[in-house]
Amino acid sequence: MKQEALTKDNFYTSSTPKSGKKADSKLRRRQFFDRLARGFIFTFALLAIGIIFLIFVYVAREALPLFLGTAEEASFASSFTAPFTWQPVSSVPRYNVIPLILGTFKVTLIALLIATPLALAAALYTAEFAPTWVREWIKPAIELLAGIPSVVLGFFVLVVMASWLQSTFGFHFRLNALTAGMGLSLAVIPIIYTVTEDALSAVPRHYREASLALGASAVQTARLVVFPAASPGIGAALILGFGRAIGETMIVLMVSGNAAILSLDPTVPARTLSATIAAELGEVVFGSGHYRMLFLLGTILFVITSVLNWAGDRYNRRLREKLFGPS
């Protein structure tokens, strides 16, 4: 065996030849296992890609008859055209997704309106103004908030907050879109906070030093230099928060009131896409039009969150490029 030159491609597999047949076969065996492991690991990387396709395929497949027009009582076209009612359990079932989409966006928008100012301000405080020891307490605390299961947040709003909110604000309905939005904001705050805080911390120190050296105050530096520099990351934070809010299930299922009402009023109950699936799939007849409609809702959710996720990723990449140059 001739010793080969060391190049980038054989860096790992090339080895100094040893004399004797025994050493040679041992080396070959090692190299064989090395290659085997490499193939094994690449297979799992491919499997990770496969899973995301499988999810889409197996969720969309159940909804496919709606598009082909072979499902009973429901079709893709009729789920977007008038009459705009979602009445799955009636003598003449009606499956229209418009009230559900409206409900979803209503609740999501309320949640974002509450969560965004709080989370952005808190991230700004943590990254720019807080003393180090305070920062070391705030970040784990918000991680704990992120770790609270959503069913617990739903429980808290339902059992503890809802009645209090109703008597304070005089809601006609105890459970409504506003209550759900408030509950949902608890789940969204940690995401927006974490992504924003990461973006602000990624801004190099010399940005701040240059600004301070020019006579700007710490607040001016934060507002006019650091925040704009981190803006793509903040865009990513809002998009990812939006995605999380749209897909969140247990909170809205428990506290939104679950009535599919076509209304923009935030104080009436709302029914979201995710809560509809959760509430109805348990009692549905396998293969029925209703069953297929619920999978269509799932497909819509999957597509929306995938697009949002992809957009969030792009914004995050743009942040890195902006701060550290193209990679």
Added chain:
Amino acid sequence: MRTAIDRTFVGLTFVATLIILAMLGVIIGNVIFHGKDRLSLEFITTAPENGMTAGGIFPAIFGTALLVLLMSLAAVPFGVLVAIYFAEYSRRDSRLYRWTRMAVNNLAGVPSIVFGLFGLGFFIQTIGRGIDRGLYGGQLVYGQPSILWAAMTMAVLTLPVVIITVEEALRAVPQDYREASLALGATRLQTIVRVILPQAWGGVMTGAILAISRGAGEVAPVLFTGAAYFLPYLPTHANDQFMQLGYHVYVLATQSPNVEASKPILFSTVLVLLTLTFLLNVTAMLIRNRMRQWATR
């Protein structure tokens, strides 16, 4: 003038932070205050009685433990392998890297209820029914909701958590270690197994713990894949249904036959679930901090 505006601004951001922390405090305080009285050794070791207005929550704790155990057996090895790909094998300009990265990021953002649909459509209707047709002559054995399929569904959901945590730990191992090992004639496989993985052990632990904490609390994916409202027996087979802590909270809060009577039990159940997830999360944080200290030393 400028200092006044500055102070107001800092003050406002501080107040926002306080509001968030206060909400966390109110939730925890409230649950502890209302949940502590009912909590006892008996509560966590006995089964619900009297239509869930008396007794404990042992079956739910047992079911959750079994669920996360089965889930980890699938999610941790799979996640570690993908993390090894990312940290040790991938080239950043390759197509496989970009696609895998995109898939994992996307997976992390898929709503949990969609995982539930996937579990039902894929694991139960396709794999489970397939096994039944092939091995049991069409008899319903695996083609129905069970702890096995719930655990597999949960494993897919927690996979990104494991991957991201382990990858971070692998990347924290200094490059010198790899070079030294390779220079001594070890193959890449030997380097990973004998040098890098032992160094990144804490990361694997953290990944598993975070996945378990997530799996213990998620409800939406198990709604249709195996969680049961109430079961008089404990799950002993892979195709048994099970009770889960998070689902139990949901059931007690929304579908209890007697809401007022089950309220104390509800609060105590939430206290148990919260304590569990907090303990897991704090453990993960401590291990991670320890690791970061090592990395900078």
